[in-house]
């Protein structure tokens with residue numbers, strides 16, 4: 001009897017052998033699952049697991065040191081990163097062009113440029129650096145928060161210690177505004193705010209809400225000073241092991257991720273400011289953007305000198321097709 005069962009089990013495994021072999025794919029991102037990144041990663045997981053009938057299993061893991069994750073993807077100890085372009089410029093310098101303050105007019109402009117040939121061309125610049133830029137996602141327009149005082153105008157920034165991402169373009173901009181920028185990984189942000197190492201930080205509404213930054217920050221100023229793209233980056237060798245059909249399915253799943261991510265950003269933008277007010281933050285909505293742009297104009301030339309000016313102009317000139 002036992003021998004018959006063993007034979008039957010052996011036969012079953014043999015018949016079902018290949019289907020059970022499952023490839024693990026882990027996406028690391030820096031935010032809670034209940035966030036605009038979590039929404040994107042979950043949409044990718046559902047679409048890709050369905051398209052590959054379970055031959056791939058997508059794991060979603062939180063790791064809030066973005067630069068470290070990108071390094072791991074580059075050396076092959078991690079499969080995929082989903083996160084902001086904050087530290088990406090340190091790996092793919094061309095991406096710094098997107099970090100210029102007030103470059104994008106609004107969400108349709110930013111999303112349109114990234115979906116256009118401009119954005120797709122920029123994704124090809126990852127390969128020579130041992131990374132694959134799979135798809136653009138979104139973090140959102142960044143706003144300033146701090147625990148010291150209401151910021152209504154550039155002059156109120158003077159001497160404010162502001163955490164920035166590990167991003168040269170942003171650091172120069174905050175220096176030009178008279179603030180004292182301190183670059184650090186997202187993983188260090190909340191302790192630094194709690195201990196007063198820095199007074200403030202800047203992030204999109206979806207990040208401020210998802211990470212309860214209202215608990216360590218009192219004032220929110222809707223500066224919208226820079227658009228923060230997000231990106232899905234994967235390890236080239238890992239993707240190269242996929243069949244052509246699976247690779248197409250992965251690209252399709254990445255597009256589904258971008259749609260879900262952007263929808264979540266739009267939803268968080270619509271309700272987030274009220275939510276943060278309800279949580280006790282003082283919100284400055286009437287912000288003189290022209291004054292901030294003016295204050296940044298002195299450093300704009302310096303910043304842009306090191307960037308692709310033709311690309312900057314193409315982005316500024318971009319308009320949706322009529």
Ligand code: EAX
Pocket residue numbers: 030031066083084086139165185186202203204207228
């Ligand atoms: O990607 O580091 C940051 O402030 C980023 O906006 C955050 O990690 C989300």
